Amino acid sequence: MSNFKIREIKPEDNEQVAKVVRSVLVEMGVPKVGTAYEDKALDDMYGTYQHPRMNYFVLESEGKIIGGAGIAPLAGLEEKVCELQKMYFLPEARGKGLGAQMMDTCLKYAASQAFEKCYIETLPYMENARKLYGKSGFKSLEAPMGNTGHFNCTMWMIRDV
Template sequence: MNTWKIREIKPEDNQQVKELIRNVLVEMGVPKVGTAYEDKALDDMTQTYEGEKMVYMVVEENSRIIGSAGIAPLTGEEEKICELQKMYFLPEARGRGIGMEMITKCLDFAKKQGFEKCYIETLPYMENARKLYHKNGFEVIEKPLGNTGHYNCTVFMIKDL
């Protein structure tokens, strides 16, 4: 039986989620500019994902947030393409099937919202993340879509829903 559960973010999760995302980015050696590290959205993820056709989920284990991910319309491509956003897991959450379950829940949500494709940006050296995306049907494309503002992310992937 799982000792963890995936649920929607609550206001009291905001600080833990912000720290989790920044800690994972630092661990991975990600630049602090041109990436999610500097996103203002991190200050209040609950409010950021309150809009239509968006959701942010967390993985909770023993009253602690160990992972998170969200779906939102891709800025500049709002109609048919969503973006899998800010998907990060602490080391203790990795290799346990949690990422696979999180992607499934996010993509199920996206389909229910009527999106036709899902887009993601990542970095070349985030190999485990890229493998997980590939296993879930994401394919690398040559150039970015939309306008995410993450100019340091250089791997672009998309999947038909």
């Protein structure tokens, strides 16, 4: 696959995006309860992100969605802190620097929306994701922030936008 493109989500992307996220979560052995797997938003990602200071970006290759990530205000700390949400890539998108490009796209959007910090929740066994977050300037936190409802996510990170 080649011709990778990062763009804003469109309504017709909803089904593919939900499949990408759920398939990566299953691949990683993520619990289906208390994680993004059960989020109702997954079935209408376009509609979910059609609100102020929110955007979801997809990674497309040859007409197929192979990854995505979003930015939204962090529930409970909406004014100054955003959350990097639902950043997942199919195996064919990994190891090509596309995660770093997606991260850059999301953080530029966050800056354009006057967020000061970006927060993310993850899991201990998502090692490659955590490496990317670390390279992108995220630092570990001792406890969660905001109110995401993802009680099974046990690692939290933050960085300046």
